[in-house]
Amino acid sequence: MFGGALPAVCWGLVVGLLLHGVPRRADGSFHIGFGAVFSPFVLACGVTTALLFAAHGAAFVALRSTPELAARARRLGLALLRAVGLVGALPLLLTLFGAGASMTNKATSAVITALFAAALAGAWWSLxxxxxxxxxxxxxCATALPVLLVGAGHHPYVLISSAGTGLTVDQAVTDGATLKILSAFGVLIVPVILAYQSWSWWAFRGRTGHRHPSYF
Incomplete structure (x- = not known):
């Protein structure tokens, strides 16, 4: 359980840091200190993400398990979604009071935030x-929208600075030679990843039971 919870929390901390902004030094480098990681906004993002991923897992178990286990997963998922709503309200309030995310495109950010809330409400209603x-x-959808919020909400910045200007797309883009190498790897690796994922979903397409006895 710890092996799954730790990456979820860390991913939430990364998203929180990207939303809040990272201090940039005079030489253009970015510095992440203890206080930046363990600020109330970033910590709330970490806990919210961990709870959201757990609710996502509960929804998956409810979808693929036997009726008895599915019922237990459904109840747990509902409780976790309520917790996501309660804990996730803290980053929103901090942002409204100027201590949370620093968004460049406020209208776009508001739309994505509304979609995130709608996804949570839809998940709760469906369960x-x-x-x-x-x-x-x-x-x-709810797990993917925070990433979209970072990209679309901060455009044209790749990385926002909490103490001034950030790093733009033009400044962060790599050179042509590197892009050619990465493109070659992408052509080879991406189809393999897609094929594996497709096979995995096909192999585990049904509920556990007589036909698929050993998912969990």
Whole structure:
């Protein structure tokens, strides 16, 4: 359990840092100190993400397990989604009072935030009604939207500085030779990843039971 919770918390901390902004030194370098990581906003993002990932997992278990285990996963998922809403309200309040995220595109950020809230509400409503596939799809959207918020909300910056200007897309873009090498790897590796994921979803397409006895 710890092996799954730690990456989830760390991912939330990274998203929180990117949303809040990282102090930039006079020489242009970025510095992340103890206080930046363990600020209330970043910590709240870390806890929210961990709870959201746990709710996503509960929705998956409810979708793919036997009826008895699915019912337990559904109840746990509902409780976790309520916790996501409660804890996730803290970063929003901190942002409203100027101590949270520093968004460049405020209108775009507001739309994505509203979509995130709608995804959470949709997941809770779907789990409450026993619609496990809809709940799983909604939690998928909820886990992806914070990444979209970082990119679209900060454009044209790749990395926002909490103490002034950040790093723009033009400044962060790599050179042509490196892009050619990465493109060659992408052409070879991405199809393999997609094929593996497709096979994995096909192999585990049904609920556990007589046909698929050993998922968990």
């Amino acid at each position: 409450s009604g026993g619609h496990h596939l809809r709940a799983f799809a909604a939690t998928c």
